[in-house]
Amino acid sequence: MSYNVGFIGYRFIAEAHANALARLPMFFPDAPPVNRHAIVGREEEALDAAADRLGFETVTTEWEDVLDAVDVLYNLTPNAVHPEPSIAALERDVPVMCEKPLAATLPEAERMAEAAERSDAAAATAFNYRFIPAIQHAKGLIEEGHLGEIRQVRGRYYQDWLVDPEAPWSWRNSEEMAGSGALGDLGSHTVDLLRYLVGDVVGEFDRVGGRLTTFVDERPVPGESGTRPVTVDDAYTAHVEFESGAVGTLEASRCADGHKNDHLIAVYGSEGAIRFSLDRLNELEVKTDGDRGFESVLVTEPEDPYYDHWWPPGHVIGWEHAFVHENYEFLTALDGDVEYHPNFQDGLAVQRVLDAIERSDRDETWVDV
The missing domain is CATH 3.30.360.10 (Dihydrodipicolinate Reductase; domain 2)
Known part of the structure; x- marks a missing residue:
């Protein structure tokens, strides 16, 4: 299966994950194909530049716009923004890769974990090390x-x-x-x-x-x-x-x-x-x-x-290779419908x-x- 991927966020960590996705077909040819489809951010001019640089097809300033258009959502936002987009995606059975820590507070992390339990989609926490x-x-x-x-x-x-x-x-x-x-x-x-x-x-x-x-x-x-x-x-x-x-x-x-x-x-x-x-x-x-x-x-x-x-x-x-390995394991687990950790x-x-x-x-x- 080929996966349309959406990113929320376009700075440091988004660059690391985008680089990893670009490397996969070169070095891990057995990884499922990935299309960098949509990227979400608040500053339109910077967002357009990031999409060109990171290889994304479309941009939007509203994360809700991408949930029905992607097969996998990467939540690469500040910690307080982790819960709502991640939970919304999981409620649609869209797999999520969320950056660490899972949330800003324990109650919010509990909400996210409960949503993952209810969903048929995989929910990954991005501990690349x-x-x-x-x-x-x-x-x-x-x-x-x-x-x-x-x-x-x-x-x-x-x-x-x-x-x-x-x-x-x-x-x-x-x-x-x-x-x-x-x-x-x-x-x-x-x-x-x-x-x-x-x-x-x-x-x-x-x-x-x-x-x-x-x-x-x-x-x-x-x-x-x-x-x-x-x-x-x-x-x-x-x-x-x-x-x-x-x-x-x-x-x-x-x-x-x-x-x-x-x-x-x-x-x-x-x-x-x-x-x-x-x-x-x-x-x-x-x-x-x-x-x-x-x-x-x-x-x-x-x-x-x-x-x-x-x-x-x-x-x-180097450091960036851990992201390649992490994304390889996550996408391969999705493709094989097997449990992924860290979830x-x-x-x-x-x-x-x-x-x-x-x-x-x-x-x-x-x-x-």
């Missing part, structure tokens, strides 16, 4: 028992784009539009990766103790003379405990000077450990029983996940952890997820 070959290699090592009993995890995600107090205000600084700051923007990735890697072994997140911090209370508004208040966190930290009793620490910051997109995941077991850094996404550090220290494994062999579609061994891939239930599970961290910060105590 699951589809990095090194992450999938790590998951295989954990599930095969090479690390033994999982005891402890660590997740850290540092960026520095808000270090400067004069860095401009955007929707990501607004609780109304984003729900949270570094917690939802970056922490959602960390929570999802840990659920993906160790969830089958240690169970769900059980309880958390969290702290949210805002370093800069207001920021200048682009094109205006004044400022707007920052109503979300610049950084968060959390202690977590899983159903098995395994423990961990999570943290993220958008004010960590010197870190551009530094996502670290570590898993420690009774017989070994793994470490992954997004800065070196083709590598996985592995320590197994009997080794004196970590070995850095280059995950670029033809037998590694997805790599037979790309370059000769040792020729690395809206996975997105809801992540949202529950984010909400618990916020409640813990508010109540200054450990809380159940």
Whole structure:
């Protein structure tokens, strides 16, 4: 089947998904054909330019206009805009790919997950880091028992784009539009990766103790003379405990000077450990029983996940390739009518952890997820 695709949104993340769709027929010829049909946005002039650049046939400023014209809807909007278009599409049994986090708040995420349960269409949450070959290699090592009993995890995600107090205000600084700051923007990735890697072994997140911090209370508004208040966190930290009793620490910051997109995941077991850094996404550090220290494994062999579609061994891939893999898996699942993960239930599970961290910060105590 060939799919007519509609995008709501045309900036950064829309560019990443549009690039992925354009690459699919070149490198994944078994993927179902996709036609970039319609793109939705508010600014008509910028929208027309984006449609030309990203390869879309038509444009509209009203998302309702595309629901009956597309086979798949990509909701690539600010977090507060995730629920209504996604729910409307699912009520028409139109599959949805929605960017993370699933929503700005837990009640809205619950509404979306309930709509997905009622619908016959697939509902995907866009956690693209699951589809990095090194992450999938790590998951295989954990599930095969090479690390033994999982005891402890660590997740850290540092960026520095808000270090400067004069860095401009955007929707990501607004609780109304984003729900949270570094917690939802970056922490959602960390929570999802840990659920993906160790969830089958240690169970769900059980309880958390969290702290949210805002370093800069207001920021200048682009094109205006004044400022707007920052109503979300610049950084968060959390202690977590899983159903098995395994423990961990999570943290993220958008004010960590010197870190551009530094996502670290570590898993420690009774017989070994793994470490992954997004800065070196083709590598996985592995320590197994009997080794004196970590070995850095280059995950670029033809037998590694997805790599037979790309370059000769040792020729690395990059950040954008995770979107290609993600879209390949999603569209292939649609074509084969098989269950896709991460779905809206996975997105809801992540949202529950984010909400618990916020409640813990508010109540200054450990809380159940």
